[in-house]
Amino acid sequence: MASKIKVLQVIPKLGFGGAETGCYDLAHYLPENDCKSYIVTSGGQLLKYVKKDKVSIIRLPVHSKNPILMIMNSFLLFFIILFLNIDIVHARSRAPAWSCYVSCLLTGRKFITTFHGTYNFKSNFKKFYNSIMLRSKLTIAGSNFIFNHINENYSKYLNPKNKLMVIFRGINLDYFNPKNISEFKRNKLISEWKIEEDKFTILFPGRLTSWKGHDRFIEALNILIQDHHKTNFQAVILGSSQGRNVYQKKIKDLILRYNLNKKIIFIEHCNNMPTAYSLGDVIVSCSVRPEAFGRVSVEAQAMKKPIIASNLGGSKETILNEKSGFLYKFDDPRELGSILNDLMDKDKETLNLIGNEGRKNIIRKFDVENMCKSTFNAYKKILNI
Template sequence: MSIAFRDLSPRPTILQVIPALDTGGAERTTIDMAHAIVAAGGRALVASSGGRMLKELEAAGATHFEMDVHSKNPIVMALNVERLTRLAEREKVDLIHARSRAPGWSALAAARRLHVPFVTTYHSKVHEAPRIKVFYNSVMARGDAVIANSAYTAARIARIHAPDPARIFTVPRGVDTAAFDEAAVVPERIAGLHRRWKAGGQGRVVFLLAARVTRWKGQAVAVEAAAKLKAAGVENFELLLAGDAQGRDAYVNELEARIAREGLGEIVRIVGHCDDMPAAYALSDVVLAPSIEAEPFGRASVEAQAMGRPVIVSDAGGQRETVNAETGLAVPPGDATALAAAMRRLIDLGAEGRRAMGARGRAHARAHYSLEAMSRATLAVYAQLIADARSHPRAGRRQGKKRG
């Protein structure tokens, strides 16, 4: 018989460990779960090196502990074992949840020292080579529960790392469909981005690619597709590349050079990091997610659907699960010709056709990828592990000697 998180007494303290709180799906999920833990009456702690999302985390009611858990330096990682152990012991932590590899090794050691349950979420790609990388990544398959963000990721974990199948839980990434709702975005927010990005209007169809500016996210493929459309005489569109380059200046320079060389300056813009993604989606007509490698999940495509926007995704990985023919189009990864054809198809579909496809996407996201469903499933994993640990305490469980 399963136990609910709310039924546990005393209410649990959960420590999530993540490298930083700058941007990305793992970071967003950390904050979303902090909300859920607090709402369920628990204490939410996070250890990270900090970042631009820290204020949002604290607004969710979580307590943050700054720590160099992002470091891959073996000496720092060893020191982090002691730091996390002391933190978890002092705060009477009931469960440690690691969301990345470097902090995962330190968190695993701390959890084993204290005999508290250890959970991992495999947010990233599951590599099968080289051997040293597979071993390094294997910490994410060593949890008492291993959460996969898609069936695709779960299957790769099972094949490459082969943990006990009973420890693998598939919990799709959830989206806050109240925040990612076009009706909730006031016109002033859209107008602000319109002014800043000089985008939208003039009857142009606006395509948005929202992702970290890194090669595997497909920005170069999107720019090439835009060039192909322009060469074919199609110019009634704009392409916005929104995302943080995180120091990848060489790739940004490469994109800018290609944009200039193809004469795309009036069509393609690199607009940088965006703090208001619902407004960015609302400004757009179509969202692109043309990753050249398989996405473990593909958060942007689900957020876009929640916002009522048609999507064009790569036909690979987790995006095969999140997008269907009623809500968007899929093209082979890295195929700029196919991407250009899909973009033209949605241009030709017209505003009404795009709105109808977007409405189907909104219904799809609400039915299958709600934040509530993700939170409920994750809290259930926590609750069962904590209940089992409390029922069968191990000798020497130092943090369990004194329960306030």
């Protein structure tokens, strides 16, 4: 019976974010379990890595929030579902979820969503718009933090006939494995980024947006120098401004004010994150708003790197505080500076022990195989298989 399951995942764009990689991983897991796997998307960088013999791609403008296009997508999905005889439609974002909802109502197919983030809900209309993620037969929360967020903020939209459950997001532990790092690629990156190997390297992956907390990070580095008299370090900020020129200027002005321009390296993009992580002695995530999951924290631990993260959202679930990493108060750069100082004082063996605990933690709880298996089992329950 499982061989008859046909799953259509719908996502705006197939990029390298957490929702997108989760969609990609599940899409390739399903054919290995005798299922038909389809993705509807408008495009994205990850498309070129999709194995076309396993996963069928259908291009539609599902990234659009234009009401006319959303209605058009509803009817196009209606015909796709009937033509392909789809059993489950799994929406991973709000705009396409509305289109999926309508098409599933018309076809009588099972509608599933994954609630990936906290989403903005400053107005009642916005909260109503977000509530589409709870109008499915099954809503998957990627962390306990998101599960609690839904219950606290969307209780009136929860239907006891529908199911809400936690399935932790996972990462590919073969891809994020320090044993699989190419020395050639690592040395190439060291050369390209102008990394000085005799210095303690602090890696901060995160696109340039205010809620990622770059300003707190820079203040912490200044404290590291002024209060703790540490100078033998370099920091790499890895992430694109994505057109946020005003915020980028603010961050660069702050760096100049603290005279840190020779300490900080800006890298726009890296298409090999495991190799990037391998260059860091410690990885930092400074979000000032809760992360739904905290992918950087998980990837860093998988790569056996100590992680320092703000004590918000999903990171509180993924990090074993003072064992596989360290949590600090999100608005306290002084505490962040103090933790960085302590880690700089530790020897390589101690840092490696922390890293080993991190990988063990991720293998136990955040393996992509577990995520895919749990989702597949949830599909079967919805279909009474």
